[in-house]
Amino acid sequence: MELASQFLLKFNDKRPRDWWAVRAVVGFSAGVFVATLLAVFSVKATDELASWWGLAMVFVIISWVAVVTVCRVTVFVLPAMMPRGGSFPSWVRFLMITIVSLIMISGTGALFQLSLTGLAFTFVPFVMAVALFWTVGRGMGVKSCLCAVGVLIVTCTRLFTIPEGKVADTVPLAGAQDDDVWVMSWNVGGGAPFFPGSDDGDIDRIAAIVRHHDVHVLCLQEVSSKKFLGKLQAVLGSDWKGGGSEGNGKATAVLSRIGGEIESPLKDMDHGGPTVLRIRSHKGMLQFVSCHASPGRNSGQRRKMVEWVLHELRDSKNNTVVTGDFNIDTSRGWTFLAPLLSDSLSFDRATWRALSILGRDPGFGLQATSSMGRRSDWVVVDSKMPITAYRVLESVQVGRMNHFPVLVRVGLGKAGRDSAGD
Numbered sequence: 001m002e003l004a005s006q007f008l009l010k011f012n013d014k015r016p017r018d019w020w021a022v023r024a025v026v027g028f029s030a031g032v033f034v035a036t037l038l039a040v041f042s043v044k045a046t047d048e049l050a051s052w053w054g055l056a057m058v059f060v061i062i063s064w065v066a067v068v069t070v071c072r073v074t075v076f077v078l079p080a081m082m083p084r085g086g087s088f089p090s091w092v093r094f095l096m097i098t099i100v101s102l103i104m105i106s107g108t109g110a111l112f113q114l115s116l117t118g119l120a121f122t123f124v125p126f127v128m129a130v131a132l133f134w135t136v137g138r139g140m141g142v143k144s145c146l147c148a149v150g151v152l153i154v155t156c157t158r159l160f161t162i163p164e165g166k167v168a169d170t171v172p173l174a175g176a177q178d179d180d181v182w183v184m185s186w187n188v189g190g191g192a193p194f195f196p197g198s199d200d201g202d203i204d205r206i207a208a209i210v211r212h213h214d215v216h217v218l219c220l221q222e223v224s225s226k227k228f229l230g231k232l233q234a235v236l237g238s239d240w241k242g243g244g245s246e247g248n249g250k251a252t253a254v255l256s257r258i259g260g261e262i263e264s265p266l267k268d269m270d271h272g273g274p275t276v277l278r279i280r281s282h283k284g285m286l287q288f289v290s291c292h293a294s295p296g297r298n299s300g301q302r303r304k305m306v307e308w309v310l311h312e313l314r315d316s317k318n319n320t321v322v323t324g325d326f327n328i329d330t331s332r333g334w335t336f337l338a339p340l341l342s343d344s345l346s347f348d349r350a351t352w353r354a355l356s357i358l359g360r361d362p363g364f365g366l367q368a369t370s371s372m373g374r375r376s377d378w379v380v381v382d383s384k385m386p387i388t389a390y391r392v393l394e395s396v397q398v399g400r401m402n403h404f405p406v407l408v409r410v411g412l413g414k415a416g417r418d419s420a421g422d
Contacts, residue, residue, distance in 0.1 A: 027134035031060035034129040040158045042335035048373040063126040066101040097131040115297045121339030179412045184215045185323035187403035189222025202399040207235040218255040219290035219323040245275050252290040291324030297343035303351045322380040329374045359383045362390040371402040379408045386411040
C-alpha cells in the first residue's frame with residue numbers, strides 16, 4: 001500500500017497528482033488485503049480457494065464503490081469534511097463513511113430480499129478497511145506498512161497449511177445388504193440472483209440422473225410447483241408415486257418406486273414443512289423425510305423444524321431416514337459469510353446435535369454439497385439401519401442449481417424391502 005501511495009506522488013515535490021486517485025488506490029489495496037486474509041481462513045481445501053477469494057473480491061469492489069460514492073456526495077454536501085486538515089477529525093470522517101456505506105449496501109441488498117443485518121455485518125471488514133485507508137490516504141506511516149506485512153505473513157502461513165485438493169470422501173461403511181435402498185436427497189432450487197434453480201427444461205436431465213443411479217426414494221427440496229413435480233413423476237414412470245408440501249415455490253417432496261404413503265403434516269413452516277414417506281410392513285415401518293429449513297438469519301425457525309421432527313418421528317419401533325437442506329454447515333468454522341447465513345452459529349450447532357439423536361450423518365466433515373464449499377445438505381440415518389454407501393455427486397450439473405445430489409445406500413434393518421412393496 002505504501003508503494004501504491006508513492007507511485008502516485010510527484011517525485012519533485014512529493015505532492016499527490018490526484019487527491020482522489022491516491023485514496024482510491026490505497027483504499028482498494030487495503031480491501032484486497034482483507035479479502036485475501038478472510039478467504040484463506042474460509043476454506044477447508046485448496047480447490048475452494050479460488051471461489052472464496054473471487055467472492056471476497058466482489059465484496060471489495062462493492063465496498064470500494066460504496067465508499068467512493070459516499071465520499072463524492074459528501075464533498076458536495078460537506079466540502080470541509082473530506083480533505084485532511086479540515087474541520088472534521090479523521091476518526092469522524094472514517095465513522096461517517098463506514099456507516100453511510102454500510103447503509104447504502106444494506107439498502108441495495110434489500111432489493112434482492114437479503115437480510116439487512118447479516119449483509120451489514122458481512123461487509124463490515126471490507127468497508128472498514130477501504131474507508132480507513134481512504135481516510136488516511138497518503139498519510140500512511142511505518143505502522144501501516146508493518147501491519148500490512150503482518151497480515152501478509154499470517155496469510156502465507158495459512159496458505160501453506162490448507163490441505164490440497166478436495167476433502168477426503170471416505171467414511172466407514174457397512175457391507176452390502178440384501179435389502180439395500182438407494183436414497184437421493186436433492187435441492188433442485190437455487191440462490192438468487194446467480195442460481196435461480198431448476199425449471200421444466202431440466203426435468204429430463206433430473207430423471208436421467210435418478211435412473212442412472214438406480215434410486216428407490218427421491219427426496220426433493222425447493223420444488224417450484226406441483227406442476228413441476230407432476231411432470232417429473234410422469235417422466236420417471238408409472239411405478240413412481242409420491243407428493244409434496246405446500247411451499248410457495250419452496251416445497252419439499254418425496255417420490256418413491258417402492259410404495260408407501262405420503263404425508264405433509266406441518267403447514268405453518270415458511271418452506272412448506274417436511275414431507276414424510278411412510279412404508280408399512282409386518283416387520284416395522286420405514287420413514288423417509290425430506291426437509292428444507294429456513295435460510296439466513298433464522299436459527300430459531302431451523303430449531304423449530306428439527307424439534308418437530310424429533311417429536312413426531314422419533315420412535316424406537318420405526319426406521320427413519322431424514323434428508324434435506326438444513327441451511328446449517330456445522331463442519332466448517334467461521335467464514336466471512338457467517339453473519340449473512342445465520343444469526344447464531346452456536347444455536348445452529350446445537351440444532352445439529354439435537355437431530356443427531358435420530359442417527360448418523362455419514363457425510364459429516366466430508367466434501368461440500370452446495371456452492372461456495374458449503375455442506376448444508378444432510379442425510380441422517382437411523383442407527384438401526386446400516387449405511388452401505390455415501391456419495392456427493394459434485395460432477396452433476398443441471399441448469400443453474402446451487403446444490404449437488406447426495407446419494408446414500410442404506411439397509412432397512414428390521415423391515416425388509418421385499419415386504420415394503422418393491
